[in-house]
Amino acid sequence: MVVLRCWLLVVGCWLIVEALYVLILQHLAFLSSPSPISDLRSGRRPPEILRCAQDDRMGCHGR
Structure with missing residues (x-):
């Protein structure tokens, strides 16, 4: 019992x-x-925004 504790x-x-x-x-x-x-502010975009801009024909918010 002590070993278990x-x-x-x-x-x-x-x-x-x-x-x-x-x-x-x-x-x-x-x-x-x-x-x-x-x-x-520095002009860098997250990859998600870039992916949305490249695939805009489907609509970024349509997923």
């Missing part, structure tokens, strides 16, 4: 650490990615 404690701690690690990685990726506003 210790094992559950270890697994629970491991899951918490893993979740925190994923959240930190996502936060760092969000901070390092350029914002869409700065892309529009």
Whole structure:
């Protein structure tokens, strides 16, 4: 019974650490990615807008 409790404690701690690690990685990726506003100001367009402009005969919003 004690072994089971210790094992559950270890697994629970491991899951918490893993979740925190994923959240930190996502936060760092969000901070390092350029914002869409700065892309529009600098004249760069996201690929989605370019794809819509190239495939305008179908209508971008018709999907």
